[in-house]
Amino acid sequence: MSTTLEGRGPEGDGAGGTSRRRGYQLRAWSFTAPGVVWVFAFTIFPLAHTLYLSLQSTGLGGNRFVGLRNFVRLWRDYRFWSALRLTLTFVTVSVVVTVVVGTVLALAVNRGVRGTRVFRTLSILPMFAAPIALGYLGLTIFYQQGGPINNVLAAVGLRPVPWLSDGRWALVSILAVDVWQWTPFVFLVVLAALQNVPAELLEAARLETSSSWPVLTRITFPLIRGPLGTVIILRIVEAFKVFDIPFTLTNGGPGLATRSLTYDVYTTGLRNQNFGYAASIAVVMLVLVMVVAIVFYRSYGSTYE
Amino acid sequence: MTDRDGIRRLGGVPARSDRLKDVVASAILVLAAVWVLFPFYWAAITSLKQPVDVFRLSFVPWVQFTPTLSNWRSELFYRGSAIFSGLGNSFLIGLGACLVAMALGTLAGYGLARFRYRGWRNRDISLYFLSQRFLPPAATILPFFYFAQRLDLLDTRIILIAANATFTMPFAVLLMRDAFQGIPIEMEEAARVDGASYLQILLRISLPLTAPTLVAAGIISFAFTWNEFVFAFVLSYSRAVPMSVLIAGTQDVMGVQFGYVSTRLLLAILPPAIVVLIVQRYIVTGLTLGAVKG
């Protein structure tokens, strides 16, 4: 039996008759089937139920089928638009900042200066800090009259910042906590990717040029493009669902200033018991994120085949 | 070549611009370390504060406020068993979810990296897995609750392991797929020629080569599960309550009890910190990349 070139990418699955193709597919699916089936079992039913719920209106004594009325109401609901605007802003800023800072840190660590091992261990800790606890702790850190941050600001002569009582600064506060917690995630993944870059390649490049910028852009970045893309899409999707931090730090306030979409779903569904409407918000969220993901895959797609 | 730290260094005498970059890098690291550690430091001193001191400016114990052990005493003696059980639950659920997610995810990641699918394309399957992260928790929680209730799985660790394995599998799938794609195919093909089965190739050759990513993905899966909140607090009542829910319990009718938030934050981070410490060593000794490339 000749060796079939079963590789990644569109090089093709080699010559061979239909029997090999069928066997090939069987083997291929034997790897992914367990995961696919698991996810199907634990997600399709809940998703179907959610879709079903989004077409109901929840009142005393049960649900009533109302078709698309929830969605129409959503379209006209300024609270939904406010939550949407906020969530999109949050996602954009958070992803940009965590990715940039995380990558810079990974590049710095990759140089191998002293103490990088200690730092790498330390940097994993934020990911394990419970966001709930961070939010509560943040109440004392962002405290307006003499909390540590405002105290430092006062020491250098700046005015105290209304971290939690002003709409715009409240957004900055939740971003700060989120960035603090998730930059290590980017850092870890990018670092692992940087370490997969063959040393000989870099050494060869350094023989060609002494400045590091072209080395960075022409060699390093293209090689880590895959993992970097993955980490970006994962960050986008995570940031989109932000909940724990506004839940504990600002309660979505002041007013609606930091009320994310997931927060809206939670309050509407589990607190106000308005399940139908909450489900419709969730469905819209799902559609939006799928669109983002598809757009992302279209542009980054080649690295994913 | 890789040094003791597992960090790659370029050979030769560093040039002047190199040294400057090293200094800048060091400075960045120091700043980053302070930034990373500050909240933990703050939690540590807040856990030693009386409620009246919590909002008063005080960085340094004894100098600026009188520290007290009453928060720790109350937590460890009065609530000790609850906390111990909370930590235990978090650990078991995290471990369980991590193992399931990594097992199924690595298999799927390998499949996506090495095979070309028909019918459903690779890109579609990847998107299918990724889409699990898209669903907002609050939307699927109710159906999950009914499902769990009907099977009498409420307040059990099993249901939380199942839920968290589902949520963290995308990380495993995508990260492992990227890692497998980064490995040259020649080694595997050589083993194929020798007659090894695909599973053997995966386990004996490809997996060890992707050890850093395997560990990273495992840590990420564990971390996400450790801090997962929404499902944990809806699906657990008393026996399966993990730390994340215990922390939420520090907000009672009189407001947030900051002393307890701090103690629980620190207690909650202790086991993962230990896990990470152990795992670090594994990364250092387990690397065989040099052997392959060199």
Added chain:
Amino acid sequence: MAKRCSTYAVLAGFLFVGTAGVSQAAASMDELEKSTADKAFAAAPKGKPNPAWKGQTFTIATLAAGPRGAISGPLYFWKPYFEKLTGATYRVVEIAFGDMQAKIETDFASSAGQYDAVVGGQFMMGDYVANDWIIPIDKYLNDPSYPKMDLDSIAPAYKALDRWGDHWYAFNNDHDGMILYYRRDLFNDKKWQDQFQAKYKYALPNPPKTWQQLLDVASFFNSVEWNGPGKEHQGISLHLKVGEQGFFDFLSIAAPYVVSAAPGGNPKKVTRYHNVFWFDPTDMKPLVNTAPFVKALETEIALYKAGSSAQLSWALGEAWNAFLGGQAAMCYSFGDVTPLAESAANSVIKGKVAASPTPGSTEVWDFQSKKWVKASGANLVGNVDGASWSGVISRKAKNPDLVAYFLAWQGTPEINHWNTTWGFTGINPGTKYDFFAPFGTAKVEDYVNAGYDRQDAIDYVNAYQKQDFEYPLQLPYLRIPGTPAYLESLDVHLSEALSGHVSAQEALNRIANDWDEITDRLGRDKQVKFYREAIGYTGG
């Protein structure tokens, strides 16, 4: 990593050494606590426990606050006594505060309910009754084998909360309400009295009797340095953070503008225009965006400006801290402030805390003629703001009699009063047994022994006594189905108005809109019926 290990090692070392010293001081307080509890236990009515109950157990769900925390504390504390009394026991399930509604509703609605009893907030009562999730407890109230609670001793407003329509559903336990706290030393200081008189042309009211006066006083103290040069000097401290019960402040301010006495012999009679607050009882039209509410919100916004701008981000802890830490001259809040003020761990103002019942208003809105009417003196309206955590029995309870026995026992005068005097329980005073002679039977010594400053205790208890028993009118408490949804809308839009995002009228219009939608979704006719039952409206 090494750094963290050594930190933990040091901490552990301290624990062993420090525990010895700390426990010395706590010992005598513990002894006093135990001895008074033993006395209360001995004196409390015990009815006749059924011997078949021996070895049985039930599950009671409540707020997560631990064995020494609010509301859950007494459940843990009294368990050994209960076991001795009946041979039965119970399991306490703690639910995080933010999760209570969701968890309780899901449990009651599910077929395999785990909770036999719930000590929850009274605002859920409407949902409980509408869905038939709890059982009425009338039959236990006069049965001699059950511990007798003295129902007539409970303040009428709290008694009303324990009932729905013609039946009793909840057992006497906690009694929440908001009152005004202020710094006695500042108000008694001639310097400030003179300055206030000069500026506002009337004497510094001690205490302020109306919200109009309160606003003047707060603005005054916010503008003078009563706390020493360079230190914070806030006029008032309010917990206005969204999602943290800040809306109760608004309700208390609005009450005296909105609630008016009914003409005729019974001033408390609920008519279409009198003693109503939330909705028009004929059609459930929200009243929240009418003139008196706008005025109230504008007053609240002005009050907010008479304190720190950070109030908008203050939950209970931060707001109390501003007052207890000596930075604010006044605080308007629940019954936890004085108890906290008396412990050195929580405050620096012990001995300086005066209290007075909720201020009233010089004018009231007449809904019929749609005009302001001047009140003779001040229109005083009391409140039961808060949750007033009380026990109810699930319809799915396996042994409701045993559960009823326990809850009734906790509601007996001796046990309930003991709970109110010991601060950790979070139970606030509300019956004759909690108030002083000549009105009630409590003694100041009860409080002094528990560590209170004498005058602070007197002011605190008397403030609640006046508000609960002497105020002619009360703010109706909302507890119809869907209350959480109504309150959430109120809360969020109030926060928008306070943050300046929208005008007061616009915010209230948004609330009214939301409320109409909720009412329609739940079924307007049903809601009208429930609302009438909840407030006791029978037409007119």
